[in-house]
Amino acid sequence: MAFDATLERRDGVAIITLSGELDASVQQVFREQIEKAAAQNPQKLVLMMASLDYMSSAGLRTLIFARQKMGSDVEIYIVGAQEGIVETLEMTGFSNSVILLDEYDPAQIENA
Numbered sequence: 532m533a534f535d536a537t538l539e540r541r542d543g544v545a546i547i548t549l550s551g552e553l554d555a556s557v558q559q560v561f562r563e564q565i566e567k568a569a570a571q572n573p574q575k576l577v578l579m580m581a582s583l584d585y586m587s588s589a590g591l592r593t594l595i596f597a598r599q600k601m602g603s604d605v606e607i608y609i610v611g612a613q614e615g616i617v618e619t620l621e622m623t624g625f626s627n628s629v630i631l632l633d634e635y636d637p638a639q640i641e642n643a
Contacts, residue, residue: 532550532551532552532584533551533552534549534550534551534552534553534554534557534560534561535548535549535550535551535560536548536549536550536560536561536564537564538564538567538568540568540571540573541637541641542641543573543574543575543641544573544574544575544576544577544640544641545568545571545573545575545576545577546576546577546579547561547564547565547568547576547577547578547579548579548582549561549578549579549580549582549583550582550583550584551582551583551584551585552583552584552585552586553583553585553586553587553589553590553593554585554586554587554589554590555587555589558589558590558592558593561590561593562593562596565593565596565597565600565601566600568601569600569601573601573605574605574606575605575606575607575608575640575641576597576601576605576606576607576608577607577608577610577635577640578594578597578607578608578609578610579610579611579635580609580610580611580612580613580616581610581611581612581613583612583613583616584613585615586616586619591619591620591623591625594620594625594629595625598625598628598629606630607628607629607630608629608630608631608632608640609629609630609631609632610632610633610634610635611632611633611634611635612631617631
């Protein structure tokens with residue numbers, strides 16, 4: 532499945548929806564969306580991952596880039612990530628620097 536990353540903004544929240552397989556050959560697409568999101572100075576970054584089937588170590592490095600690019604004041608939410616991706620985030624300790632959610636709740640994220 533081809534990789535895709537789309538960016539939208541809602542009231543200070545940057546939302547990047549990821550789908551397909553995130554590996555080294557496509558990580559630049561994700562990185563560009565992160566840079567666009569960071570340029571908008573969001574208060575929160577939401578990564579919608581329900582349709583992301585696979586994430587390689589290059590994808591993980593891009594998540595780390597997102598954490599660094601956004602800065603420590605921006606909360607990052609990972610929403611709907613599949614079990615294998617969540618396990619990778621937990622094994623590497625990256626899950627400690629993001630908020631993992633099973634589903635998107637605008638009241639919890641946009642109004643918090």
